[in-house]
Amino acid sequence: MMGKQLIPRQRTELINLEEFVPQDHLLRAIDRHLDLTEFRAHLTDFYSQIGRPSVDPELIIRMLIIGYCYGIRSERRLCEEVHLNLAYRWFCHLGIHDRVPDHSTFSKNRHGRFRDSDAFRELFESVLRRCIAENLVSGEGFATDASVIKADVRRQHAVRGVQEIDWGNPDQWTRPVREYLAALTAANPLADPPKSISLTDPGASWTATAGPAFFAYSTNYLVDVKAGIIVDVEPSSTNHGAQAQATRIMIDRVEQRFQLKPQRLIGDTGYGSASMLGWLVKQKGIEPHVPVWDMSARKDGTFAASDFIWDATANEYRCLGGQVLRSQWRTFTNPRSHITKADTILYHSTKQDCQHCSLKPQCCPNTPTRKIARSIHEDARDLARSIMDTPQYQQSRCERKKVEMLFAHLKRIVKLDRLRLRGLSGAHDEFLLAATAQNLRRLAIRLTHAALVGPSLT
Known part of the structure; x- marks a missing residue:
């Protein structure tokens, strides 16, 4: 029926x-x-x-x-x-x-x-404190990375960066415009103008990471590799320099507020610049499990800088022909550091040594002498290179995937592939709330699973 x-x-x-x-x-x-x-x-x-x-x-x-x-x-x-x-x-x-x-x-x-x-920062840190109390954060190893998130603007509503912009009546400025102009005024010296500026959200960066260019911000994560808990998040522009600076800010902030400083930092090549490695090794005492950003290799078949032998005691290089390269060949009354604007020291041979050398066609065929630019952070770069040959580094390469998984979850599950709020402060709010939700999910799922499974026998 x-x-x-x-x-x-x-x-x-x-x-x-x-x-x-x-x-x-x-x-x-x-x-x-x-x-x-x-x-x-x-x-x-x-x-x-x-x-x-x-x-x-x-x-x-x-x-x-x-x-x-x-x-x-x-x-x-x-x-x-x-x-x-x-x-x-x-x-x-x-x-x-x-x-x-x-x-x-x-x-x-x-x-x-x-x-x-700054309520969203307080919310994020209160959840993080709970994660620390539940022993989900060890502080031994941190992984860092950045992901590009599209800004809520149209590509067509933009002007060239070198063009002078009339922003109109200051009383009618939107919040993103006010934030951008305030940051522009505070910049000293002014940064190079970007290729394109959005009139809707001037703080967004013009980037072309994949496909046609668009305006975007970067969300930077600092993740503890024990359980994949996000220990800090910071918005930035999309260039490598800004992302590395955001990582410095996050490491300092976590150390200051939670007394957590990792023994090792895991990152990709974008964090392998000489200045970043020098900061990690010399100022923070952190092992850089990061590939070295090395552009010294030559494509014309001539000797690379790595083919020369460095003598730290004598402060000089020695070439394959046995000749010496020094930063200075005479004594100055007033000592000079010889440090360039690029934070390097130039070492060069003498014309007399090179012009009769049989290896000159393979060394410096188009110049009278051979020059090598050595970074003032080369010792930190050497340390990073030595770490790359260890089993611990290979383990770090695997653990870095935890950051990539969080970004995949951020865009596919949280659906934060495009911002709804504008300006750097809007990106700050959205990134913090998203990271808070991800930590809460990880905290809830792991503790619930532990309660069902019971204490580990180990």
Whole structure:
């Protein structure tokens, strides 16, 4: 017999949300380990003690976590999903009849007290402290990398970087334009003009990493390799120099705020510049598990700089013909460092030694003498080269994939392949929230799995 079920839609029912959320639901696992007590205390001074109560900031954060965990990029759609989804209501501590905040609440708080108090940074660090307390962060090895995220601008709404731009009435400047001009004024000396500048978001970089060029920002991750926990995140422009500088900022900040300094740093060739390796080895005492960025190899078949023998005691090179290359061949009254603007020292032979040498066609066929530019950080580069031959380096190459996995998750699951907010501060907010959601997922899943499996026998 065919059944028939027609329930009056206006019928009033008593609903317990606890019964509708499965015990193995991701939001249940996250809720067990999400503590917003520090976050609320951090925001206390940014709320008035009198007046009408505001929307609970914890509710806003819980809704944002849902959005970044499930790839809900639109805040309008996020409000609709929380209104309809019982598990989302349960996670946000909303009853079945409680009203969901309007989507405009997010932008008002983001551009106001959240940004003034750097609330998203506090949220990220509170989750990180929980990860450290649960022994998911060892601090022995960090991996760093950057991923390019498209900016929310049109390629056509741009001008050439060398073109003088009339930004119009200062009272009508948008927030990204104000941020860009403030950074431009603070730059001393001014950086080289970019190839193209977006009139909508001038802080975005013009890049062509794959296919046609576009405007973008880079999100830089510093990841502890033990469990793949993100220990810091920093936005930057898309060039290698800015990404290396962002890594320096992150390493210093993690050391200052959490007293964590790695024994080794894992990165790709973009972090193998002489200045970066010198900073890691000499100033921080960190082993660089990074390929050396070496452009000394020659394509014309002549001897490379690596074919010359370095004598550190005598401060000179010796060529294959037994001749000497020095940075200076006479004594100066006032000692000179001979350091160039590129942080190198030029070592050269004498014309008399080279002109009668039988190896000159293979050494310097087009110049009277042979010159070698030696970086002032060459000892750090030599250390990095020696590490590349060790089994530990091969292990580090495997562990670096944990950063790549996080970026794949960021773009495919979190769906952060294009920003919704503009300006460097907008990128800062989105990158921090995304990293917070990734850490919460990793924390919840690993601890839930450990609870089900039980303590390790080892």
